[in-house]
Amino acid sequence: MNEKEYLFIEATISICEKCLERINAKIILEDGSVFILKNCLKHGIKKELLEKDGQYYLNRKKYDKPGTKCKTQTKIKNGCPFDCGLCPDHEQHTCIGLIEVTNNCDLGCPLCYANSNEGDFLDLKKIEEMMDFYIDSEYGNAEILQISGGEPTTHPQIVEILKLASKKGFKYVMLNTNGIRLAEDIEFVKKISNIFSNGFEIYLQFDSFSAEVLKKIRGRDLLKIKNKAIENLAKYNIPITLVATIENGINDNEVGEIVKFGMNQKMIRGINFQPVAFFGRMPRKNITKRSTLTGILNDIEKQTNKMIKTDNFIPLPCDIDRVAISFFKRIKEGKWKSVMDDIEIETYLPNIKNTLTFTMEDIAKDLIKPIFSCKGSGGCMNSMKKMASIIDPKILLQSKQKRVDYVNDNFFRITVTSFVDVYNFDIKSVKKDCVHIITPDLKKMPFSTYNMFYRDKL
Ligand code: SF4
Ligand code: SF4
Incomplete structure (x- = not known):
């Protein structure tokens, strides 16, 4: 060359x-x-x-922030990425902790990163130990827990697991699922709808509207199942984030449709797009033409006729390489405006926490806090006006339920999260990885390194 x-x-x-x-x-x-x-x-x-x-x-x-301290579990011995973890060389705390309660799955997708099929179930006592460990590792303040797998809804005690998570007081709990049980077992949906008053959502796999594509990447046509799951969740007012794994040449032409679909459904609060990563069962082909975070942003712009633009997104300050995020405000039925157009988020960086802030309410609180304590300078007044045009500060003084309802009805979140594999491996990026698997032997492993080097051994 x-x-x-x-x-x-x-x-x-x-x-x-x-x-x-x-x-x-x-x-x-x-x-x-x-x-x-x-x-x-x-x-x-x-x-x-x-x-x-x-x-x-x-x-x-310019959005990069220093990492947040957290407890570590291993020593530096072989050099990154062979000391996970976390080892003292890791540069970020856990934004999202995943507990894989089973490696059993009722689907068996050809691109499953976890290689899931028939498998085992962790017992409730072990799961509680893992939750307690996660909380302790974050000095008592672990924010987001994702219950994952395999397919966690196949766990015979999934309802008890969710009740346990609720009791432990995580700020957000997500249930990562393919949606089959949610579509087929309305009693189960009803049961889980009563566990959390808020701070709970279903992280629903949703990759395509095409039977052919779904058969290719998930092994069967699941569209009716996904729609039924969404209908059942809406019936019991359970919030949903759609999760779409995107592969170039397979379903990258559908990102615009997925955005438009999500924005028009009652209980769908956001979408997370994930460019496919080459671990687990994912075939090692077309790597040079891989889907990337920014490729997906560009596709969203093209396929929504610029209703949503790449410029509407910012890198998440705790992990600028791997996560892009944007919020949209509903102007009227079917019409949305980017919140990022009205605030220069980089000027507020010192106030934004190193975490995947989930709702506009949390962001507004982080941004408004310094404005309330300001002594009346012109800068503060301008910031106040800008924020007030996005979210009425009076809303923040209302009851928790009213705040949650307001935010749920008026804002939509789109994120793109990419992962590191052995092909695109950049050491700076894995050291800042803030999505961590909580392992049964009480360690925390960055999601990417766990899938590259540790999952099969464990
Ligand atoms: S990825 Fe993080 S925890 Fe793992 S070896 Fe590297 S620095 Fe340590
Ligand atoms: S990707 Fe999810 S739904 Fe598919 S086999 Fe793996 S665990 Fe099951």
Whole structure:
């Protein structure tokens, strides 16, 4: 390759996908996209796509925040990523802790990152121990718990698990599911609707409207099941975030439709898009044409005719490489406006917590706090006016239920979350990974490194 054709961005450490050794790498800009150029002394030079939109990649730095401290469980011995975890070299606390209550699944998707099929169930005592460990590791303040699997609704004690999570006082609990049981067992939906007064949502796998695509990536046509699950959840007022795994050439042409669908459903509060990552059962092909976070943002812009633009998104300050987020406010039925257009979020960075802030109410509180304590300078007044145009400050003084209802009815969240695998591995990025698996032996492993190196061994 002619080295003059690219622009050097920075040096980093990566992993050779063949020998899995740590190797030197460069991050470069070429033809408007960002690549990682990896140099393995045994297996030669490899160039892998990091981000399609180089401009977004270069701009994201201004949102970066130092990580938040948390307790660690291992020592530094073999070097990252072989000391998970967390080891003292990790640079971020846990924004989302996942407990995989089973590796059993009633679906068996061809692209399952967890390789799930028939499997075992963790007992309730162990699950409680894992929840307590997670809370303690965050100095008593673990915010978001995701109950995951396998398919967690196949666990015979899933209702008790959710009750336990509610009792432990997590701020948000998410149930990560393929939706089959929610569609087929209305009594189950009714039961879980009574466990949480708020701070609970279903994280519902929803990748496509096409029978052909669903058969390819999930093994069967699930559209009727997904629609029935959404209908049942709406009946019992349970909030939903749709989770769409996106693969280029398979369902990347559907992101706009998924956004429009989600924004028009009563109980759907947000969508999380995830570019496919190459671990688990995902076949190792088309890696050079992989879907990326910024590729999905660009596709959303194109496929919604600029109703939603790439510029509406910001990198999540706790993990600028892996998460982009935006909120939209309902102007009238079927019409939405980006909240990010009205606030220069980077000016508020010191007040924003290192976490995946889930609702506009939380964001508003973080932003409004310093305004309330201000002594009346012009800057504060301007900020106050801007915030008031988005969310009426009086709402924040109302009862919790009224606040929740207001936010639920008026705001919509879109996130894109990408993961690191052995192909796009950048050490800086994994050290900032804030989505952590809580393991039964009471460790916390970054989601990406766990799936790359540890899941099969454990
Ligand atoms: S990913 Fe984090 S926890 Fe794992 S070895 Fe690297 S720094 Fe340590
Ligand atoms: S991706 Fe989810 S639904 Fe599909 S097999 Fe894996 S655990 Fe089951």
